[in-house]
Amino acid sequence: MKPSVGLIGLGLMGKPMGRNLLRAGFPLTVWNRTASRAEELVRAGATRAANPRDAAAHADVLITIVSDPPALEEVLFGENGALGGLRPGSALVDSSTVSPELARRVARSCGERGVEFLDAPVTGGTWGAEKGELVFMIGGPGETLERVKPVLGAMGRRFFHLGPHGAGQTIKLGMNLLLALQVDALAESLALVTSAGVPAERLIEVMQASMGRSPLLDVKAPLILHGEFPASFPLRLMLKDMRLALEMGRQHGVTLPTLSAAAATYAEVQEGSHDDPDFAAVARFWKKS
Numbered sequence: 512m513k514p515s516v517g518l519i520g521l522g523l524m525g526k527p528m529g530r531n532l533l534r535a536g537f538p539l540t541v542w543n544r545t546a547s548r549a550e551e552l553v554r555a556g557a558t559r560a561a562n563p564r565d566a567a568a569h570a571d572v573l574i575t576i577v578s579d580p581p582a583l584e585e586v587l588f589g590e591n592g593a594l595g596g597l598r599p600g601s602a603l604v605d606s607s608t609v610s611p612e613l614a615r616r617v618a619r620s621c622g623e624r625g626v627e628f629l630d631a632p633v634t635g636g637t638w639g640a641e642k643g644e645l646v647f648m649i650g651g652p653g654e655t656l657e658r659v660k661p662v663l664g665a666m667g668r669r670f671f672h673l674g675p676h677g678a679g680q681t682i683k684l685g686m687n688l689l690l691a692l693q694v695d696a697l698a699e700s701l702a703l704v705t706s707a708g709v710p711a712e713r714l715i716e717v718m719q720a721s722m723g724r725s726p727l728l729d730v731k732a733p734l735i736l737h738g739e740f741p742a743s744f745p746l747r748l749m750l751k752d753m754r755l756a757l758e759m760g761r762q763h764g765v766t767l768p769t770l771s772a773a774a775a776t777y778a779e780v781q782e783g784s785h786d787d788p789d790f791a792a793v794a795r796f797w798k799k800s
């Protein structure tokens with residue numbers, strides 16, 4: 512018998528993850544704050560939970576993938592929160608990107624209830640979520656990972672066990688620091704070249720010839736060149752991760768000057784954006800009149 516799975520958070524990432532869990536034959540119970548976003552999965556065979564606690568009560572393995580730390584705190588510790596519903600012996604896997612500190616707090620609360628926990632943020636974006644090819648960064652006991660791997664295997668293809676609770680979130684924030692800076696640097700460089708009268712496409716061509724192909728040049732550069740930013744990884748979420756990384760730096764006494772400067776640029780663009788663009792829209796910083 513396949514374990515029953517609960518899934519909380521049906522946004523850009525959670526919904527395709529749910530589709531893959533159903534395709535793999537797991538009995539699935541779902542909950543999303545905006546109920547209408549659950550309809551597609553319910554039509555495909557998922558059961559709709561009344562609240563996070565209800566979703567947890569039905570689950571051998573509960574997966575959460577919500578926006579940010581306040582959202583995770585709300586669905587776990589809030590009124591009718593999932594922690595109140597989880598049965599001893601069940602497992603909670605949080606795939607949201609939050610602070611390592613919050614991951615450790617959730618681990619302690621789970622431990623008090625006899626519930627196993629992994630912080631398991633993901634990379635691979637919406638494309639990886641659709642294809643079931645996410646990469647999981649895991650913090651927590653190796654035995655728990657082995658136990659939940661058949662479930663995670665419906666959504667991902669690689670699992671990095673990185674250390675104790677919080678280690679998965681630590682690596683995820685380090686990774687997003689790098690991605691945020693790369694895209695910011697690319698946009699800055701393109702703005703400089705364009706302002707000097709040379710077509711920006713030429714810089715990409717030369718970079719591709721010298722460095723080979725990469726998601727930065729193949730996926731993000733065309734968005735910047737065309738000035739169109741349909742959200743795959745929304746800028747608001749990247750800015751959230753940059754702020755989480757800055758907070759982590761403060762806690763560990765590490766100054767992050769490049770990240771601080773880039774976060775100010777992203778924040779300015781976020782404030783001026785009336786849509787919900789991809790983080791490549793940081794390029795709008797240089798389009799101001």
Ligand SMILES: NC(=O)c1ccc[n+]([C@@H]2O[C@H](COP(=O)([O-])OP(=O)(O)OC[C@H]3O[C@@H](n4cnc5c(N)ncnc54)[C@H](OP(=O)(O)O)[C@@H]3O)[C@@H](O)[C@H]2O)c1
Binds near residue numbers: 525
């Ligand atoms: N998009 C990516 O490419 C990507 C890649 C890797 C990791 N991630 C991470 O994965 C997580 C989810 O990302 P996403 O792209 O799926 O985000 P999203 O499309 O914005 O979805 C966010 C989800 O969180 C829920 N939520 C937000 N605030 C809540 C609250 N206070 N209480 C309950 N639910 C709340 C939303 O519910 P509603 O529907 O009601 O708004 C929605 O289900 C984030 O931590 C993100 O950093 C994203």
